[in-house]
Amino acid sequence: MTRLLEGKTVLVTGASAGIGRAAAIGAARHGADVAINFSRDTAGAEAAVKEIEALGQRGLAVQGDVSDPETATAFVKAATDAFGKVDVFVNNAGICPFHAFLDMPVETFERTMRVNLHGAYFMVQAAANQMVNQGHGGAIIAVSSISALVGGEYQTHYTPTKAGLHSLMQSTAIALGRHGIRCNSVLPGTILTDINKDDLADQEKRDRMAARVPLGRLGEPDDLAGPIVFLASDLAKYVTGASLLVDGGAYVNLQ
Numbered sequence: 001m002t003r004l005l006e007g008k009t010v011l012v013t014g015a016s017a018g019i020g021r022a023a024a025i026g027a028a029r030h031g032a033d034v035a036i037n038f039s040r041d042t043a044g045a046e047a048a049v050k051e052i053e054a055l056g057q058r059g060l061a062v063q064g065d066v067s068d069p070e071t072a073t074a075f076v077k078a079a080t081d082a083f084g085k086v087d088v089f090v091n092n093a094g095i096c097p098f099h100a101f102l103d104m105p106v107e108t109f110e111r112t113m114r115v116n117l118h119g120a121y122f123m124v125q126a127a128a129n130q131m132v133n134q135g136h137g138g139a140i141i142a143v144s145s146i147s148a149l150v151g152g153e154y155q156t157h158y159t160p161t162k163a164g165l166h167s168l169m170q171s172t173a174i175a176l177g178r179h180g181i182r183c184n185s186v187l188p189g190t191i192l193t194d195i196n197k198d199d200l201a202d203q204e205k206r207d208r209m210a211a212r213v214p215l216g217r218l219g220e221p222d223d224l225a226g227p228i229v230f231l232a233s234d235l236a237k238y239v240t241g242a243s244l245l246v247d248g249g250a251y252v253n254l255q
C-alpha cells in the first residue's frame with residue numbers, strides 16, 4: 001500500500017472512539033505518528049495508542065476537554081514536545097445531545113456550542129500557530145457534517161455548529177493559505193457511533209435513515225479514514241476551503 005502520510009505528525013481530537021479513532025488509526029496506517037486528544041475514555045485512548053504503536057508508529061494520548069481554550073494549547077504543545085512538529089490537525093471532537101427546540105435547555109445549547117464550535121476554533125487556532133511557526137505549511141481537516149447543509153428537528157443546537165465548522169474551514173483557508181496551510185472539511189452522513197447509539201436504538205428511525213442512503217447502508221467510522229487521509233495528504237495539495245460529503249449519497253437523494 002502507498003503510505004500517504006509517511007513521516008508526518010497527525011493530531012486528532014476526540015479520538016478515543018468513533019470517527020476520530022478511525023482517522024487516527026488510518027493516519028498511522030499511512031505512516032504518521034499520531035497524537036490523540038480525549039476527554040474521559042482513558043481505556044479507549046490507551047487502546048487507540050496501542051493500535052497506533054502496533055502499526056509501527058509513535059502514539060500519544062493527551063486528556064483534555066476541548067471546550068476549555070487551554071486544552072488546545074496544551075494538546076498542541078504536548079504533541080510538539082513529543083514528536084517535534086505538527087503537520088496535520090483533525091478537529092473531530094463533538095457532541096449531539098438530541099433535544100426539541102422549544103424547550104431546549106440553555107446549558108444544552110451552550111455546551112454543544114462550546115464543545116463543537118468554540119473548542120474547534122481554539123484547537124484550529126493553536127494548531128495553525130504551531131504550523132506557521134514551523135514554516136513548512138500543513139493541513140487542517142474539520143469533521144463537520146451533512147448537517148451543515150440540512151436540518152434536524154432535534155438538532156437545532158447542533159446543526160449550526162456543523163455549519164460553523166464548514167464555514168470556519170472556508171475562512172481559515174483564506175487566512176492561512178499564504179502559510180501553505182490547507183483547511184478543508186469532511187461532511188459525514190449518518191455514521192454508526194456512540195454519538196447516535198441511543199437515537200438509532202429506535203429501529204424505525206434507523207431503518208428510515210438507512211433507506212435514504214443510495215449505497216444501502218449507514219456509515220461506519222472507517223468510511224471516514226480514507227477521505228480524511230486524502231485531505232491530509234499531498235494528493236490534495238491544491239485542495240483548500242473545500243468540503244467533502246462522505247454520506248453514501250444520502251444528501252442528494254430526494255427521490
Ligand SMILES: NC(=O)C1=CN([C@@H]2O[C@H](COP(=O)(O)OP(=O)(O)OC[C@H]3O[C@@H](n4cnc5c(N)ncnc54)[C@H](O)[C@@H]3O)[C@@H](O)[C@H]2O)C=CC1
Nearest residue numbers: 014018019039065066092093094145188190191193194195
Ligand atoms: N456519527 C455520525 O453520524 C456523525 C458524526 N459527525 C461528527 O463526527 C465527530 C465524531 O463523532 P462520532 O465519532 O460520530 O461520535 P463519538 O461520540 O464516537 O465520538 C465523539 C468523540 O468526541 C469526544 N468528545 C466529546 N466531547 C468532548 C470534549 N469536550 N473534549 C474532548 N473530546 C470530546 C468523545 O469522547 C468521543 O471520543 C463529531 O464532531 C460529530 O459531530 C458528523 C456527521 C455524522
Ligand SMILES: C[C@H](O)[C@@H]1OC(=O)[C@H](O)[C@@H]1O
Nearest residue numbers: 096145147189190195196
Ligand atoms: C448524531 C447524528 O446521528 C449524526 O450526526 C450528524 O452530524 C448527522 O446528523 C448524523 O445523523
